[in-house]
Amino acid sequence: MGPLSEEKDPHSWDxxxxxxxxxxxxxxxxxxxxxxxxxxxxDDLLALAEAVGAGGRVxxxxxxxxxxxxxxxxxxxxxxxxARSNHPVFRMRRVADVRxxxxxxxxxxxxxxxxxxxxxxxxxxxxx
Numbered sequence: 001m002g003p004l005s006e007e008k009d010p011h012s013w014d015x016x017x018x019x020x021x022x023x024x025x026x027x028x029x030x031x032x033x034x035x036x037x038x039x040x041x042x043d044d045l046l047a048l049a050e051a052v053g054a055g056g057r058v059x060x061x062x063x064x065x066x067x068x069x070x071x072x073x074x075x076x077x078x079x080x081x082x083a084r085s086n087h088p089v090f091r092m093r094r095v096a097d098v099r100x101x102x103x104x105x106x107x108x109x110x111x112x113x114x115x116x117x118x119x120x121x122x123x124x125x126x127x128x
Contacts, residue, residue, distance in 0.1 A: 015023065025031035082090040 013023075020033070023031070082093065
């Protein structure tokens, strides 16, 4: 999988190598292929973290029809109780709380070069 585009353009797609080699344009259209996109590694990592953070969520919209929301309100509806109200203000707070709880399992790990440098220090040296 290559880097994802940073710009939202409805007329372009981020495709895997297999599908990008098989796609064709309709008669009279032109297909422009971009082979190299230069992005910083940090941008790729942030895009991946955003994708992981958004994954697994059935709905993000307040008025999504047809799909059961995993953060649904209790069947005993009480408009004044934030825990059981389906009012968008209360529901969005519950969604934000669940997202924050899901992100809690992700941790920042040090770069391998940084870890090697800290292992090379002698005991009693600053930085421990």
